[in-house]
Amino acid sequence: MIIPWEQLAEDTLENLIESFVLREGTDYGEQEKTLTQKVDDVRRQLKSGEVVLVWSELHETVNIMPRTQFQATPYEEEQQ
Numbered sequence: 001m002i003i004p005w006e007q008l009a010e011d012t013l014e015n016l017i018e019s020f021v022l023r024e025g026t027d028y029g030e031q032e033k034t035l036t037q038k039v040d041d042v043r044r045q046l047k048s049g050e051v052v053l054v055w056s057e058l059h060e061t062v063n064i065m066p067r068t069q070f071q072a073t074p075y076e077e078e079q080q
Helices: 010-024 035-048 074-079
Strands: 051-056 061-066
Touching: 010 035, 010 061, 035 051
Parallel strands: none
Antiparallel strands: 051 061
């Protein structure tokens, strides 16, 4: 289920993004980015709709993933 990030408290969103960035482990090449830069990048991607905030009922976790990789369940598709 997609969580509307705009409806989250700012500190909650910040913590979710930081948690995602810290576990994500992307290689940024020769110039490593700071945590703040990485968080800002993810926030920009959320605002643009490139990535979505997703709740997994199966795993009871929140994740951030590319919109193109998110597959709604048939129930969620009916609700849209």
